[in-house]
Amino acid sequence: MLYDCIIIGGGPAGLNAALVLGRARKKVILFDEGKPRNAVTNESHGFITRDGIKPSEFKQLAVQDLKKYPNISIHKERVKDMKKEGLSFQIQTDNGQSFYARKVILSTGLRDGMPNIEGIHHFYGKSVFTCPFCDGWELRDRPLVVISEDERIFHYTKMIFNWSKDLVVCTNGKNHFTDEQRQLLAKNEIKVIEDGIKSLQGENGQLQRVIFQNGQEIEREGGFVATRLEQASTLGQTIGCEINEMGGIQTDKVGRTNIEGVYACGDLSLQAPPQLITAAAQGSIAASTIVGDLVNEDF
Ligand SMILES: Cc1cc2nc3c(=O)[nH]c(=O)nc-3n(C[C@H](O)[C@H](O)[C@H](O)COP(=O)(O)OP(=O)(O)OC[C@H]3O[C@@H](n4cnc5c(N)ncnc54)[C@H](O)[C@@H]3O)c2cc1C
Incomplete structure (x- = not known):
């Protein structure tokens, strides 16, 4: 099956991107290894309506929202490789399965070096x-x-x-x-x-x-x-995404990277304060960009 979009990373950025794409009737598959940056904390703050929420509860609520949409599937699995094949992309998961999509969102987040x-x-x-x-x-x-x-x-x-x-x-x-x-x-x-x-x-x-x-x-x-912020995944570098001076994956204002068909959002871009609400917002923006790009290609 050719998906409209594969999302790699299921933090607030990837989850919000899935919601926007799903609601735009796109066929979406999201892979998440389940090791978010804030896994060490008991409470998350500063996200209006969710101030003080446990990170695991935030995620549960997000997944519950996505379950309403039959065109979104979520796999708790790590993506180990990704390549461009003509106009589409092939990704490979840790258990050796391959998946194909027209667009890819990288929302793999950061790690804190101590x-x-x-x-x-x-x-x-x-x-x-x-x-x-x-x-x-x-x-x-x-x-x-x-x-x-x-x-x-x-x-x-x-x-x-x-x-x-x-x-x-x-x-x-x-x-x-x-x-x-x-x-x-x-x-x-x-x-x-x-x-x-x-x-x-x-x-x-x-x-x-x-x-x-x-x-x-x-x-x-x-x-x-003050931690050293490092990319949680090397997939962006592997596919040839430009890295900015902060060590983030460079995107334009609407989430496009320099590789056509690859979009990035959330902490990994290091272009906005690394927080839940900005990650979710960037996910929403990147997803809307993809919907627009797909509509332009297909109309
Ligand atoms: C100690 C601490 C406390 C924090 N407290 C707050 C707070 O109170 N409020 C706030 O707004 N922000 C807080 N943050 C920041 C917040 O955690 C991040 O801004 C937010 O999680 C970024 O979202 P994201 O979706 O970009 O990445 P993440 O939430 O890190 O999610 C990325 C996901 O992608 C997965 N992934 C990575 N590589 C792969 C792969 N190859 N295949 C599949 N999946 C993959 C990861 O396992 C992870 O689940 C805190 C951070 C830390 C470190």
């Missing part, structure tokens, strides 16, 4: 987060640690200061501050520690202290860490 600090994974998504817009409210006014090993550290600290004034900034042995930035941090009574971090300690996901390699310890109740 600094190499003992214990950090116990707290990530529980009391240490990466996005203050997502989780700053829950940590407001608490004594927080801000960890970043790269040049984003000053801007990142400034943003987090919006939610809590009690900050200790840790560079984990790196030095990315200018003199002027150091003065501004001091003016706002933000302490900077540039020693290497040995470990994070606490209980049941609740951060209690940061231990440094020189033996120093500080008490903190939570924090933010």
Whole structure:
């Protein structure tokens, strides 16, 4: 069977794309490996009508919406390969099956690369987060640690200061501050520690202290860490999609990549703040673009 569209990735971007395509009467198949970026968290925030929802519940509700449409099918499976054959695409799943479609949406998301600090994974998504817009409210006014090993550290600290004034900034042995930035941090009574971090300690996901390699310890109740955002899948690069300077899959404003017939949406483009609502919106836009492109080809 030739599908109108294969969607690879079933986070908010892929799921919303499926909804729009399904409602436009297109034959859609969505593959999802089921390892979304926010799997480590208990609550998602900032999506109107769904503020505070569990990520797994958000997904269940989305799948329930899609079940109304017999022209949409969902497979819980990883896509391992994809190639263009003339005007259509062939994708291959982990169990060796092949599927064919006129268009492909990549919505495979990102992964968070963590600094190499003992214990950090116990707290990530529980009391240490990466996005203050997502989780700053829950940590407001608490004594927080801000960890970043790269040049984003000053801007990142400034943003987090919006939610809590009690900050200790840790560079984990790196030095990315200018003199002027150091003065501004001091003016706002933000302490900077540039020693290497040995470990994070606490209980049941609740951060209690940061231990440094020189033996120093500080008490903190939570924090933010600037992660390295990496593509969760190499399918985009494999098919020849252009990668932008942020490491995202480059698209035009309506989701088209440089490869004709391949569209991309959600976190993976790194062209919008990486959040649920922007991912879902990008999914909707890419799907509408595909409907328009198919109509133009067929009319
Ligand atoms: C700790 C943390 C907390 C967060 N909290 C919030 C919050 O409170 N509010 C908010 O708005 N945002 C939050 N986010 C961000 C949010 O998770 C992302 O913006 C959102 O999930 C992006 O949606 P997406 O559809 O682009 O990708 P994802 O949700 O990551 O979904 C991509 C899907 O594609 C699948 N996939 C990847 N490769 C393949 C393949 N080859 N074949 C098949 N499937 C594949 C993945 O397994 C995954 O299921 C948080 C992120 C983190 C890390």
